[in-house]
Amino acid sequence: MKHLITATALTLFALASGATLAQSMKPAPSAASAYPVAPAAGLYQAFGEEAGIRSLMDDFVVRLKADPRIGDQFTDTNLNNLAKSLSDQLCQLSGGPCVYKGPDMKTAHADRDTTRAQFNALVEVLQQSMDARGIPFTRQNQMLALLAPMHRDVITVR
Numbered sequence: 704m705k706h707l708i709t710a711t712a713l714t715l716f717a718l719a720s721g722a723t724l725a726q727s728m729k730p731a732p733s734a735a736s737a738y739p740v741a742p743a744a745g746l747y748q749a750f751g752e753e754a755g756i757r758s759l760m761d762d763f764v765v766r767l768k769a770d771p772r773i774g775d776q777f778t779d780t781n782l783n784n785l786a787k788s789l790s791d792q793l794c795q796l797s798g799g800p801c802v803y804k805g806p807d808m809k810t811a812h813a814d815r816d817t818t819r820a821q822f823n824a825l826v827e828v829l830q831q832s833m834d835a836r837g838i839p840f841t842r843q844n845q846m847l848a849l850l851a852p853m854h855r856d857v858i859t860v861r
């Protein structure tokens with residue numbers, strides 16, 4: 704399984720370039736419009752709608768904080784607030800009715816000196832959470848494809 708996870712993290716940037724094609728499609732609404740990639744049909748439902756996404760994010764933030772590569776970044780973080788923000792964001796991005804009201808990704812990650820390695824680590828932790836919930840691999844990649852374009856705003860150390 705580990706080789707699969709690593710392979711997917713590496714293809715994340717390849718998925719991001721697929722945005723060029725997707726940008727000609729119907730854009731996702733509102734705050735997600737900074738990354739106008741249309742979600743795959745049924746993606747929100749495949750993640751168990753609002754409750755499923757929230758519970759996935761509750762698991763994800765705990766794993767994030769425990770991860771030896773990036774856990775230090777979240778020492779002072781209110782995990783409940785972060786899980787709520789992430790839930791709104793993923794819910795909206797995947798085609799759900801939620802609206803993410805937090806700061807844009809550039810603002811949220813300014814001055815954090817985030818590297819590509821850290822970004823890939825976060826993706827791998829998210830994959831661990833999605834695996835733990837039995838979310839099909841194809842659906843995982845569809846969600847990751849929506850997050851991938853954010854690397855431009857999150858990674859500040861190149």
Ligand code: HEM
Pocket residue numbers: 773776777779780781785788789792805806811812815817821822823825850851853854857
């Ligand atoms: C696609 C990748 C990512 C997404 C979608 C994402 C999303 C978010 C969101 C929604 C917030 C909360 C903003 C708010 O409501 O104030 C946040 C905060 C944060 N992110 Fe990210 N992020 C990503 C990557 C990363 C990476 C790679 C790191 C570093 C390892 C990171 C570190 C942080 C930190 C430290 C915070 C502040 C947490 C706090 O409130 O203390 N993020 N991120």
